[in-house]
Every structure is written in C-alpha cells, then in structure tokens.
Amino acid sequence: MKELLWFLVTFALLYLGFYILILKSKKSLQKYKTSREVTYLVKKYHLDLDKINFKKFASDLFLLNDFILSLTVSIIMNVTANIFLIIILAIIIIVPMILIGYSFIGKHYKRKENEYV
Numbered sequence: 195m196k197e198l199l200w201f202l203v204t205f206a207l208l209y210l211g212f213y214i215l216i217l218k219s220k221k222s223l224q225k226y227k228t229s230r231e232v233t234y235l236v237k238k239y240h241l242d243l244d245k246i247n248f249k250k251f252a253s254d255l256f257l258l259n260d261f262i263l264s265l266t267v268s269i270i271m272n273v274t275a276n277i278f279l280i281i282i283l284a285i286i287i288i289v290p291m292i293l294i295g296y297s298f299i300g301k302h303y304k305r306k307e308n309e310y311v
Contacts, residue, residue, distance in 0.1 A: 217252060
C-alpha cells in the first residue's frame, strides 16, 4: 500500500508541475520543442513536428516521463536506505525504461504522422 501511495503522490505532483510550467504556456511549449527528449525523438524517428499535434505529443511525453520517474521512486523508496545503492538502482531502472518508452512514443507518432499525409 505504501508503494502505491508513493507512486500516486509522485505521479500527481510531477504531472501537475509539468502541466503548470510547460503545457499552460505557449512560450514554454515552444521552448520545449528544442528540449533533448524532443530532439532525440525527432532525430531517431524522423518526426515532423508540423504534422502532429505538438501539445498532445508533449502531454504524452510528460505522462511517460512522469510514469517512469514515479515508478522508479516507488521502487527505490522501499528497497534500501543506502544512497549509493539507490543511485545505482535508479540508473538501472530508468535507462531501459526511457529507451523502451521513447521507442513506443516515437513509433506511435511516426505512424500518426504518416496517417495525416
């Protein structure tokens, strides 16, 4: 039960922060187009940001990042109190989840982009 609470609280706070700081402001949303995550997805999957709904894309990317971070926090908070092990475990959990999750998002939006052509 404690793990679920950690997950839900972390998920809600992170998404609320993303929503307020980036999705609500057009200026911040424009700056987000040049972020490393978006640049990575554009280069790797050859996405054309003009052909997709960027606000929806950013929202989906935030949900994915939020899920990854929340899951990592909820797992790590219950494993150990040793800071060195926490950092190592976080890297071991986060890196594969980012690579797998970004590949799903990239392929999904590439398919959507091709539908609108």
